[in-house]
Amino acid sequence: MIDMAPNLVLVVTIAVMFTVGVYLVLERSLSRVLIGIILLGNGANLLFLVAGGRAGRPPIVGLEPEGQMSDPLPQAMVLTAIVITLGMTAFLLAMAYRSWQLNRHDEVQDDVEDRRIARLAAIDLRAVQDADTEESGQSLDEEAEEARDETDDRREGGPS
Incomplete structure (x- = not known):
């Protein structure tokens, strides 16, 4: 029987990285958002590797028995996540530098506009009144049935 239990230290590390990363992403400072994105990316990488199971032999068919080979998919996912995190890091660094x-x-x-919408939300009012649907009392499905499309003429034998 193969032991598939993950290392508890890695699981706690992943939880801490995700927690601190989410907290930092919600901050106003772009440098903190950058650090949060990096922590979230590294936490995702560790999560992929832990979820991939235990390490094994190289996944080369014919050289090793199938039960002893490692799964190459988590490694490919981590490589992709590294590239995405690098791109996000470069973008946020450029934004922080330009802001500075x-x-x-x-x-x-x-x-x-953000302040106006927040003020209206605090007093529970709509920011925009939709006169088209509020006056007619029809649902969106009923309005869609009555709507005329320019492509309907061609299907019904109208002018082409």
Whole structure:
């Protein structure tokens, strides 16, 4: 019987990396968001490797018995995750550098529209009134049945 229990230290490390990574991604500072993305990426890499099972022999068919070979899919997923994390890191570094050049800080600020929507949400009002659907009282399905499409003419023998 093969022991498939994961190492408890790795599981705790993954949980801590995801927890701290999510916390940092929710911050306003781009440098903290960058560190959070890196931690989330590394946590995902460890999760893939732990979920892939125990290490084994190289996965070359014919040289090793199938029960002793390692699964190559988690290794390919980790390689892909490394490339994605590297791309996100480069993008966030460029954003943080540009923000530092323009504002001398790297904090993301609310714009006027964000503040207006937050204010309306606090008093529980809609930001936009939809006059098309609110006045007619029809559901979206009923309106879709009545809507005329330009392509309907061609199917019904109309002008082409």
